[in-house]
Amino acid sequence: xxxxPGTTSPAAVPDEGDAARERRSPxxxxxxxxxxxxxxxxxxxxxxxxSSDLAEHHAVRTTSGLFDxxxxxxxxxxxxxxxxxxxxxxxxxxxxxxxxxAKYSLLLAEDGGIIDDLVVYRTGEDRFMVVANASNAAVVAxxxxxxxxGFDTIxxxxxxxxxxxxLQGPDARAVLLExxxxxxxxxxxxxxxFDARIAALKYYRAFPATFEGRPVLVARTGYTxxxxxxxxxxxxRAPGLWAALVETGGPRVTLCGLASRDTLRLEAGMPLYxxxxxxxxxxxxAGLGRVVAHGKEGDFIGRDATAAGPAEGAxxxxxxxxxxxxAPRAGYEVYDGDGADAAPVGVITSxxxxxxxxxxxxxxxxxxxxxEAGGLHVDVRGTRIPASVVPLPFYKRPx
Amino acid sequence: MTDNTELQYTAEHExxxxxxxxxxxxxxxxxxxxxxxxxxxxxxxxxxxxxxxTVVGEIESTKSVGELFAPVNxxxxxANQAVVDSPELVNSDPFGEGWLLKITAPxxxxxxxxxxxxxxxxx
Numbered sequence: 001x002x003x004x005p006g007t008t009s010p011a012a013v014p015d016e017g018d019a020a021r022e023r024r025s026p027x028x029x030x031x032x033x034x035x036x037x038x039x040x041x042x043x044x045x046x047x048x049x050x051s052s053d054l055a056e057h058h059a060v061r062t063t064s065g066l067f068d069x070x071x072x073x074x075x076x077x078x079x080x081x082x083x084x085x086x087x088x089x090x091x092x093x094x095x096x097x098x099x100x101x102a103k104y105s106l107l108l109a110e111d112g113g114i115i116d117d118l119v120v121y122r123t124g125e126d127r128f129m130v131v132a133n134a135s136n137a138a139v140v141a142x143x144x145x146x147x148x149x150g151f152d153t154i155x156x157x158x159x160x161x162x163x164x165x166x167l168q169g170p171d172a173r174a175v176l177l178e179x180x181x182x183x184x185x186x187x188x189x190x191x192x193x194f195d196a197r198i199a200a201l202k203y204y205r206a207f208p209a210t211f212e213g214r215p216v217l218v219a220r221t222g223y224t225x226x227x228x229x230x231x232x233x234x235x236x237r238a239p240g241l242w243a244a245l246v247e248t249g250g251p252r253v254t255l256c257g258l259a260s261r262d263t264l265r266l267e268a269g270m271p272l273y274x275x276x277x278x279x280x281x282x283x284x285x286a287g288l289g290r291v292v293a294h295g296k297e298g299d300f301i302g303r304d305a306t307a308a309g310p311a312e313g314a315x316x317x318x319x320x321x322x323x324x325x326x327a328p329r330a331g332y333e334v335y336d337g338d339g340a341d342a343a344p345v346g347v348i349t350s351x352x353x354x355x356x357x358x359x360x361x362x363x364x365x366x367x368x369x370x371x372e373a374g375g376l377h378v379d380v381r382g383t384r385i386p387a388s389v390v391p392l393p394f395y396k397r398p399x
Numbered sequence: 400m401t402d403n404t405e406l407q408y409t410a411e412h413e414x415x416x417x418x419x420x421x422x423x424x425x426x427x428x429x430x431x432x433x434x435x436x437x438x439x440x441x442x443x444x445x446x447x448x449x450x451x452x453t454v455v456g457e458i459e460s461t462k463s464v465g466e467l468f469a470p471v472n473x474x475x476x477x478a479n480q481a482v483v484d485s486p487e488l489v490n491s492d493p494f495g496e497g498w499l500l501k502i503t504a505p506x507x508x509x510x511x512x513x514x515x516x517x518x519x520x521x522x
Contacts, residue, residue, distance in 0.1 A: 037432070052490075053461045054436040259435060259462050325439040327459065352461055353438045381457070381464070 025070040026163050026235035027242055034255055041258060042135035044071040049257035057263050057355040059254030060224050061397075064169030066245055067256050069230070070238065073137020074162040075130040075144055079153030082128050086120065088300050089147035091283065093293040097122045102204045102221055106283055106291050107132075107140055108302030113279040114286070116140050117271065119221060121206050126153075129217070129232070131164075133273045147301060163238035167245060167253070168228030168264075170397075173198065175249040176218075176229055183210040203227075211241050223261065225268025226397055263352050266361060269319060269393030275330060275349040276317055276363055282310045285365065286317045287392070315346055315365035319394060320376065320387040327353045328362040328378040328387065336370045338377045338384040345370035348378060354394060361394045362387070403428075403494045407507075408516035409470045414494060420505050424470055425498040426458065426489060429520045434460040437486045442467070442478035442499060449473060451508055456499065458489065473504035 023044045025031070031038070031047045039048035047068060049056060059065045077085060083095035092105040099122050107115040116136040121129045132140040141157035148155050167176060176182075177195055184193040185208040197207050198218070206219035214237050222228040233241055246253055262272070271277050276286050283292050283306060292306045320328065328334075334346035351362030362378070366389075370376065377384040406414040412430035416423040431437065439459040449455050449469035456467035479498050482488045489497040511519065 048462075049435060052436050054438075057461075263461055325459075326441075327439075329464065353459070355461065 023071070025068050026238045027068045027070060027165075030239050030242055031068065031255075036255070036257060039258060041071060042133070044134055046071055047255070047257040049259045050255040053257070053259040053263065054355050056254055056256040056260035060169045060226055060256060060260065060264055061356055062170065063252045063254065064167055064171040064175055064228070064249065065224070065254050065256035065260065066242070066249075067166040067168065067261060068238075068242070069164040069166055070162075070235070071134035072164050073132035073134060073140060073157070073159040074164075074232065075132060075137070075141045076127065076156045076158050077130070077144070077148065077153045078127045078156070079151070080126050081151035082126055082153040083122075084298075085144075085148040085151035085153045086128060086130075087296055087298060088151070089144055090118070090120070091292040091300065091302060091306070092120070093296040094120055094122070094128065095296075099124060100205055100207055102206055102219060104204075104291060106288065107143060108283070108292075108300075108306065109279060110301055110305065112282045112302045112305030112308075114273075114277045114281055114283060115143060115279065117273055117277055117288075121217070121219065123206075123208070123217070129158075136273060161234065163233050163235045165231045165233065165238060165242055165245070166222055166224075166228060167231070168222045168224040168256075169226045171249070171252040172226070172228040175245060175252055179244050179248040181212045181244055182216075183213070184208075185210055185215060211237065211244075216241065223268075223270055224264040225270070225393060225395055226264075262350075263355055266350050266352055266363070267354055267356055267393065267395035269363070269395075271317070271363075272350060281365075282306060282314070285310055285314055313367060313369065316368055316371065317349070318346075318364055318366050318371055319390045319392040320348075320351075320362045320364055320378070321390050321394070322360040322362075322378065322385050322387045324360065324385065325353055326380050326383070326385060327351045327360040328364070328380060328385070332381075333379045334364050334366055334370075334387070335377045335379060335384060336373065337375055338386070342377065342384070345376070356395050363392070404513045406494070406513060407510035408513065408519075409468070409510060410519060411468045411470070412520075413468065413470050415470050415507075415510055416498075417507065420503055421476065422471055422473070422502050422504045422507070423498050424500050424502065425493055426465070426467070427516070427520075428493045429522075430465065431490050431493045431497070434458065434465055435462045436460055437489045440482050440486045440489065440499070442483060443475050445475050445477055447475045449475060449502060458486075467499065469502070470510065471502055471504035471507060473502040475500055475502055477501040 036047035086094035328351040346366030
């Protein structure tokens with residue numbers, strides 16, 4: 001029996017930073033006490049699972065799951081020209097979002113390649129918080145600093161000073177409302193106000209709240225395909241907040257590791273940097289053409305290259321499903337048939353036996369002509385299994 | 400439940416129970432734990448000749464794929480259909496109901512003792 005780390009995801013995302021420095025979450029002791037297994041993720045020791053990936057996955061789909069995402073990077077921009085700086089630095093039109101709104105965006109290279117995907121929160125008229133993948137946080141901070149140099153804004157990498165806890169699933173809202181200690185920033189500051197703000201909080205919106213009197217940004221965002229919340233909080237406050245959610249939620253809150261996060265986001269058709277996104281991929285290839293705001297005024301980095309588009313016949317991201325239980329996995333080749341003369345036409349970026357659907361699901365970059373022609377097969381360690389192209393996402397929560 | 404101190408082991412995290420000239424093999428709790436939730440097991444059919452150190456099957460979890468090596472030279476006499484039907488047995492009872500293959504093996508290679516194996520995995 002050997003364990004093949006080459007197929008392990010999301011730990012396969014390489015550590016671009018200082019590999020010698022092993023980083024630990026402010027919730028590390030809490031995870032150890034809870035019996036978590038750990039994995040290295042971009043130089044961080046993070047929980048991969050507590051007991052069972054499958055149980056954790058199902059809990060998020062049916063009740064709720066609690067994730068520590070403190071490894072994510074948070075870069076804050078403050079200054080009168082912050083919105084203009086982000087319009088120049090990123091693919092989207094961030095100046096168009098309101099205070100309290102969040103937007104998914106991309107940091108592009110001049111050649112249109114994806115340096116990272118981001119969620120940007122507008123936390124004030126003159127301030128924004130950019131949330132980056134752990135593996136790219138330092139690069140994103142550096143790029144934003146360089147790109148914002150001519151603007152009246154200060155770029156601060158606050159990743160060390162902000163922890164992130166996500167509560168995801170159909171019971172997340174009820175658990176958050178029942179958890180004592182929340183209030184709203186400013187005068188009044190009581191639980192009633194908090195409950196009213198949660199009731200009014202739309203998807204991809206956030207508001208400044210308090211927990212036990214200290215600031216916490218409450219966002220209705222996530223990466224699981226379920227309704228849920230992400231809570232940005234000072235590291236020293238994270239264990240108390242975590243414990244309160246666990247205690248209040250009881251059996252409705254399952255501690256979840258990165259293994260379940262990966263299968264949840266895959267079912268929801270959400271891209272993961274290093275798999276579906278990378279420096280050699282243009283947004284339109286990954287189905288993210290809509291994220292690039294060509295209509296916005298002024299220049300932005302990557303505009304010309306994304307306007308020109310990829311080369312004719314460039315591979316595009318598609319969803320694949322298969323029968324049986326053998327999952328196509330990252331790196332496996334996609335062929336245009338199962339005969340000896342079949343040609344390689346693509347490669348799997350992520351794949352798993354879908355815990356919710358019970359059959360294999362995968363994302364892959366495949367030549368458009370081959371997608372059109374159909375009859376695709378995936379080489380699963382020497383066996384060609386037929387795969388069907390399906391629209392993403394694989395799973396959509398019941399509304 | 401098998402008394403796992405009586406078993407022999409390989410460096411590939413498999414266990415071997417010797418009964419006359421037949422051995423029963425499976426993967427250890429350590430290996431099952433490292434893989435995570437096992438969702439697919441592929442085993443060779445009865446009658447398949449296997450040789451020591453070669454890949455004879457696959458064990459997939461939600462996260463990754465593990466290869467099953469034959470720990471001995473011999474012929475498969477039985478593959479555990481119960482784990483093919485319910486792969487989670489490998490997680491829940493790796494030394495018992497989660498056994499994988501019975502192989503006739505007239506001669507045994509040098510295997511690890513329980514103590515040697517536990518030392519290998521640092522326990």
